[in-house]
Amino acid sequence: YQIVNGKIEPTKILLLLNMVTEEELLNDQFYEEIREDVMNECKNFGNILSIKIPRPTENKELSNVGKIYIEYETTDQSMIAYKALAGRKFNERTVVTAYYSEMQYLADDI
Template identity: 35%
Template sequence: MDDIRYECQKFGRLVNVVIPRPNPDPLLTPSGVGKTFLEYADLEVASRDRLAINGKQWGRNIVVAEYYPENMYAIGHLDG
């Protein structure tokens, strides 16, 4: 999470980073496992980051950056 925060705050004020983690009990596993949600202070910053990181490789993963509905994020519904 620290690496993601460090890299992504270069584009502007990063408010929050949420990385849902699996639960040992499959019935309690939160939605959004395998994704990273970045909350920026404003849309302009989010747009710059999205353009810059989309398609880049992070470890063994290729980044697919897309917008997520704020209302769904606010209630913790992170299925994506």
């Protein structure tokens, strides 16, 4: 993987990967719990403006990579979370962090 040497360009949108399974997202109770758990942890690093946890729907098939998007008020805040959450365990899975384009996030292109 070439991924190691790429440049890191922070944005306000934190992308959390490898977090959840399709099965969990389909369960309403689990979905609410996941949202709550993620909010509770992520607010420790800054002010959250919005959060998006895509769920599988009839017309939209999701990849099995379990994505969660967090919009922070500032880039400094998302940078702290980006570092702090990488490698943490969630649901017995290893959390991977990335930044996402602010324009795409706001346009709901996720």
